[in-house]
Amino acid sequence: MANTIQWNGSELAMEVEHRSGTPVSACFQCHKCSTGCPIGPEMDFLPSQVMRLVHLGMESEVLGSQAIWLCASCEACTTRCPQSIDVAATMDALRIMAIDRQVTLPDAHGKQFNRSFLGSVRRHGRVFEMGMMTLYKLRTGDLFSDMDKVPQMLAKGKLPLLPNRSGSAGEVREVFRRAEEEEKRP
Amino acid sequence: MKYAFFPGCSLDATAWDFGRSTRATCRALGIELVDIPDWVCCGSTPAHASSASLAVALPVLNLQKAEAMGLPVMTACASCYARLRTANQKVRNEAEERQRTERITGKPYNGQVEIHHVLDVLVNHFGVEQVRARVARPLEGLRVACYYGCLLTRPPEIVAFDNPEHPTCMDDLVTAMGAEPVAWPFATECCGASLSMTRSSVVGRLGHKLLSMARRAGADCIAVACPLCQMNLDLRQSDAIKSHGDLPQTPVLYITQLLGLALGLSNKELGIGAQSVSASSLLADRRPATVASTGGNP
Known part of the structure; x- marks a missing residue:
């Protein structure tokens, strides 16, 4: 992105700007993002x-924060900045x-959810909720939360017992493999 | 009017009622939907939070298929919509992104396929006045809080079919159906989205805030156009009430379900009954004596 200012020479700021493609260093701390x-809380x-x-290059604080995993990606901040x-x-x-x-994460739920979700897509080309949720629960050890929702969802037909596999699942697997290769490129 | 339809994973599972009502409503209006063959997951939030290249490549796999069909794409899930539009824009505007995506997918794609949300199609392509003219069973007296959530209108550089802070497209449709949209301040506030799995307490707090405001504004029900909004406000409503205080039960319906009812389709055709918080007494109270001739009635 154009007009990026290299603020304070912070290596961290430069890397975040490169990865996100957005001028993080232009933030002048108006707090509009936080307000909305x-x-x-x-x-x-x-x-x-x-x-x-x-900006301050405080890598361990920011990469180890809860905040980055609590962000719901609702884009209110992006829209209003x-x-x-x-x-x-x-x-x-x-x-x-992170x-x-x-980095040692404050809790691994976000990471394990993403991993379980993408694992399901890699296998079936689409998300298979039942399989994804089982893996997520095993990985986090959080076995019993939301178990009361399962019978209700089954009764309403909202939790299929079998994956709805895409005919392009093989292609998706290749895409995952090549994306991993691309991410390793310097 | 004909579109390449991208259902997305939710519309075959947790939001099958959104899928059924979208298809039924479009069919009733003469909007033809052809499923993208062998569509694949858009990657949703887990992809963009984990891999910048995957977050573009997965949507593009679908857009390449749609390009071969020679049709604009329509989707109903707000998250799929945002992911498809974001990937398309990146490929169109950034040469490096396009080259990387073509290496990953093994096929050319230059970001030229048009992508629309079902609300965009109904309001801007089909037209609110045309919808009004097709209403067979006006939803008179029904007060609806139109809940747009995050990704239908944000960020405006990506989605751009309504105002990001004060959207009106759903309200216009609800008015055309003969129902009454209520004015309320949380129409674009977030429900917590995929924190539903990882931090359900946050979703409980946000859901309660939304439900209580909708009630204060006088709504009988909430209309949504996103599977996660529906699930977080409906399936988790009893938890939200348990943790944060009593509220009347508030049905959360897809806008396509309400529209289908107004067009005279049956509950069964629209998947009404799939909600955790039943809408049957609310809708039964409102059902006028002269039931429309089309579509029958359960």
Whole structure:
């Protein structure tokens, strides 16, 4: 993206800008993103504070934060930022960096959900909820939450017992493999 | 009017009633939907939060298939819609992104396929006045909080068929159906989306905030156009009430279900009955004596 300012020479800020394609360093701390963030009350750092941590190069604080995993990607911040920073894309970049660097996460639910969801897509070409939820629960050890919802969803036909496999599942598997190769390119 | 239809994973499972009502309503209006053959998952939030290249390649696999059909794409899920539009824009505007995506998918694609949400199709392509003219069973007296949520209108550079802060397309449709849209301030507030699985307590708090505001504004029910909005407000409604205080039970219906009713389709044709919070007494109260001749009635 054009007009990126290399603020303070922070290596972290430069990497986040490169990965997210958005000028994080242009943030002037107006807090509009934080004011409108629906998840603000639960976050350890508000979105504008996440931006500031990036400016200051505070890598372990920002990559180890709850905030980046609590972001629901609702895009309110991105829509409202007066500096046209894609704040939600910044959160994505930070999540990807946290996984890449094997940072100790405050809790692994977000990571395990994404892993279980994408594993299901890789296998069937589409999400198979029952399989995805089982894997997610095994991986997090969170076996009993929401179990009361299962009979209700089964009764309403909202939780199919078999995957609705795509005829292009093989193609999807190849796409996952090649995407991994691409991500490894320098 | 003919579209390549991208149902997406939810519309065959957790939101099958959205799928059925979208198909039935379009059929009733003469909007032809042809499923994209062997469509694949758009990757949704787990893809864009995990891999920048996968987040573009998965939607593009579908857009390449649609391009071969020579039709514009229509989708109903707000998340699929946002992912398809985002990927399309990246491929169209960024040469590097396009080259990487073509290497991953093994096929050329330049981002030229048109992508529309079913609301865009109904309101802007088919037309609100045309919808009004087809209403066989006006939903008189029904007060509806139109809930747009996040991704139908945000970010405006990507989706762009209604105002991002004050959208009106669903309200216009509800008015055309003979029902009454209520004015309420949370129409574009987030429901917590996929935190439903990972942090259900957050979804409970947000859901309660939305449901109680809809009630304060005088709504009898909430209309949605996104599978996650529906699930978070409906399936998790009893939990939200348990944790955050009592509220009257509020049915959460897809806008296509309400529209289908107004067009005279039956509950069965629209998947009404698939909600956790039943809409039957609400809709039964409103059912006028002169039931429309088309579609029958259960």
